Amino acid sequence: MIYTSLRTKCLSILLLLTSAVVHSQTLKPGVLVVGASPSGIAAAIQAAHSGVKTILIDEGSIASVELSQKDREDAYGIPKELLDKIEKLQKYPVKSNQTLLPEYLGTVLKGWTDTIKNLTVIRNSSISSVKKAGKDWEIRIPNNTIKTDIVVDATIGRKIADLVGLRDPANSGDSSTYAYQLYRTSVAVPLKSSKVPATIPLKFFLSSFKNFVYATPDTNADQYTYASGQAAGAIAAYCAFFKTTTDKLNVRLIQSELMTYKSRLMKFADIAALDSNVLAFQKLALTGIVKGGESENRFYFHPDSSISTDDIREPVKEYYSRSQIWFLDNKAEKITMEQLLSLIKFTAQRGAELNKEVEQGWKTSFKLPDSFDLRRPVSRREFTVLFDRYLRPFDVSVDQNGRLKR
Structure with a gap:
């Protein structure tokens, strides 16, 4: 009886271990985006649009994401794609006073992201550890290990940066006036700016670690916009696609990619988004x-x-x-x-x-x-x-x- 019972217990433990091995796997995307904030969603969509296998880790925030009134009034890039999806579903234009509840937006975004080529969304998950493994990043989540060329931190407050010990200062996002040449490297337009031209230079998205990109130049939650995320996604996709690092970026190629996907890199009040020129x-x-x-x-x-x-x-x-x-x-x-x-x-x-x-x-x-x-x-x-x-x-x-x- 004792031997039989011991044997049964051993078999049970073996089966549990085997099951864990079967279900645990290593995922290898080109780009990993952490955080389903507006900037994280846009970063993941843009990286996938740019032809790179991308994983978005959604810790549950996609269900509470919003589309600001400013994004709706002056839609371009990813927000314009999102509005087009909504209008197609409801079969009439989105009205200026129409309420778009986060739950509804979350449902639309879930349906959209599930159909985007090169994009996988891991929902209701969390990061347990992040570390540099040779030239790659190694991230652990429940049941999976992710090895990736480049990480985009789209979490509010830069939680992933904290995990790897990054303490980069936030950039204002609007310091690229004509007195300097940084405006030439713009990859997004800030939500608010007191200077002109109102631009966010490419270098504001880069961390002091190679191939670790911020989804916004600021730690302010209000600045986690679709525009900044789309820029971060293009930067990350460039590194993964060309097998290079963030210190060797081609500014003009990244800008061209963003403009191909209708992102606006410098905004003029008297130039319409649909202007032929x-x-x-x-x-x-x-x-x-x-x-x-x-x-x-x-x-x-x-x-x-x-x-x-x-x-x-x-x-x-x-x-x-x-x-x-x-x-x-x-x-x-x-x-x-x-x-x-x-x-x-x-x-x-x-x-x-x-x-x-x-x-x-x-x-x-x-x-x-x-x-x-x-x-x-x-x-x-x-x-x-x-x-x-x-x-x-x-x-x-x-x-x-x-x-x-x-």
Whole structure:
């Protein structure tokens, strides 16, 4: 009897151990996002959109996530995708005064994230430990170990950073005025800002540990926005996709990825999200060749205003040293279309055929209003669209401080 009982107990223990081994597994995503805050959800969706296998650890907060009134009024990027999902489900537009309860948003987000390629959401889970394991991160959760290239901390208060001993100071997120060059590296627009241009530079998302990314530059819970998360997701996806580290990021490629997914990196009060030339405005503004202006705490591009040679001389010369010869012979309070095409031809070494090419593509390729006329002053919209198309200054690389790389 004693032997039989002992044998039965041993078998029971063996079965329990075997069961634990069967159910415990090691997961290996390219990106791990911890925290289903608005920034965490957006980070995970963007990383998956960018073609990287991504896991989002939801500690239960997805059921209480909100979509702010500001996100609803000026939707772009991930919030716009979310609103589109809601409208498709309810079969009518989301009204400005329509209440979107967190429970309802959580249900919509659960259904959406369950269908996104490359994205796995582990719900109602928690992190027990985080450590660096060689070049990877090793994270333990109940029943699973996760080994990943890069971690995005989207928890309120940066709980995962605390677990690994990170004590990086929070960034204000809006210190990239034109007095510095950091605005060139913008990857998101802050929710609130007292400075213009209102941008969040890429380096504000990076920690002092390689491949550990913050989902927001601030520890304030109000700043855990979809926009900041989308930026963090693109940064993380870049590292995982190209098998590199956060000290070797390509700023322009990350910005391009974000703009592909309709994120706004520099916001102008007078440029609509659906403007046919919005991409050119974004790209040229990020180079600093055409700068916006502030009025009553709002940032404007003034697309219909004229532009002078004094406005553009120094930034154009910084990008194209050859152009300084053109500026010696050309000074104008209002640059004409003929002068703009002359600058492009001189700098890009194009011939007289450019005039005909621009005239033919005026409405179709460039989607410009009014009519082609060499004699009239060029608008800032026309300058931006044509300069971007033919000289492509956005393609000139910048480092994480916004300095041009040659």
